[in-house]
Amino acid sequence: MDWLQRMNQAIDYIEDNLENHIEDEQLAKIALCSVYQFQRMFSFVLEIPLSEYIRRRRLTLAAFDLKNKKNKVTDIALKYGYESPESFSRAFQNLHGLTPTSARDTGSQLTAYPRISFQMILKGVVGMNYRIEKRDAFQVIGLEDIYGIDNIANEQGVSIPEVWQNLCRNGEFDRLHQMVTGDWHSDGNFNKELGAVFAYDSYKFTSNTTFPYLIGCYRSGNSKVDGYTVVDVPASSWAVFSTLNDGNGSGNYDLRSLKHRIFSEWLQTSKYNILDGGNFEMYGTNKDGYEYCELWYRIGEKQ
Incomplete structure (x- = not known):
């Protein structure tokens, strides 16, 4: 299995567990490297820390859940790993620019961060000298x-x-x-x-x-x-x-x-x-x- 396949399988694991605890050791095991190496590769390639990517994906899904008014804010907060509605509300507002309650309103503007995938891009313009x-x-x-x-x-x-x-x-x-x-x-x-x-x-x-x-x-x-x-x-x-x-x-x-x-x-x-x-x-x-x-x-x- 090549590097791209391993990294995409690691993303699969993240996506499958956004509602659960994500084990750093399991990500490293999938990618065949140490936890530190995986986090460093992720950050340098995607130019965003792993923890921030996970946070954005969870809050993106949380925004979708809020559109269904039957879902309680407290339940959504717990679903995505927040210990209290207050901590969830702060994180949600920092990302989306409005409170979870306001996000339920028709026409509210939210920010969506889609799932990423690793792909090979053959640039062939500037050589990588070493x-x-x-x-x-x-x-x-x-x-x-x-x-x-x-x-x-x-x-x-x-x-x-x-x-x-x-x-x-x-x-x-x-x-x-x-x-x-x-x-x-x-x-x-x-x-x-x-x-x-x-x-x-x-x-x-x-x-x-x-x-x-x-x-x-x-x-x-x-x-x-x-x-x-x-x-x-x-x-x-x-x-x-x-x-x-x-x-x-x-x-x-x-x-x-x-x-x-x-x-x-x-x-x-x-x-x-x-x-x-x-x-x-x-x-x-x-x-x-x-x-x-x-x-x-x-x-x-x-x-």
Whole structure:
């Protein structure tokens, strides 16, 4: 069974259970991947979190149910997983722009989100360039936090872009940069265009709805680790994608667009699977002065 079939079967499971509890583990089992990988694929391909898709579909069906005035609002709320009519009413109004009671009125305007399906689209216009890197094990050090998959924010509500901005303002970015001693590019066999500070994420399981994200650097022989998290990076093969190949090379690149292409185009047609166990975002400046980002994904050949 190919990737498209598995993903569409996962959608079948969601649609069959919109009135019941949807098990993340069952979705992952159908898609033959981890819960985190499924949620990430879903989000990057459809550009909407899995939880939001499920919420919209349930509230779409709830709107249809409300048109039958014999259905009580309380019963509809419970049917689609809401603990109280009040929480259902808030969610319904946020999506549809009117209350469940108003939705019963003739001529009321509602928003419908149809069921999605995964399809193969052969674009054939822009090639998906990548390279394969094989690396021995090494270590990275840095500042770690845990972020929600849906909102990409930590427990304090601070998003990843805001964390980067704070590190640059408070001097922590410079301190991380100074911790890299010696010729780390040669030691780790990295391109000399890459900057010392990068991001490493999803290298361990935290929960089905969160992921770890570390802003740090390569651990060289004399790096001081006090106050920082040390993470082992296993020997791996990596698929490396660059925004220089996907954008205009001007620094105005769109990482979300690149990730979308990786999961919707490359992953479907390549001979590799993206594995759990860590991904890198590495930032560099090429010889022409253009800033770019490389996305590194751990891979294994499909069986």
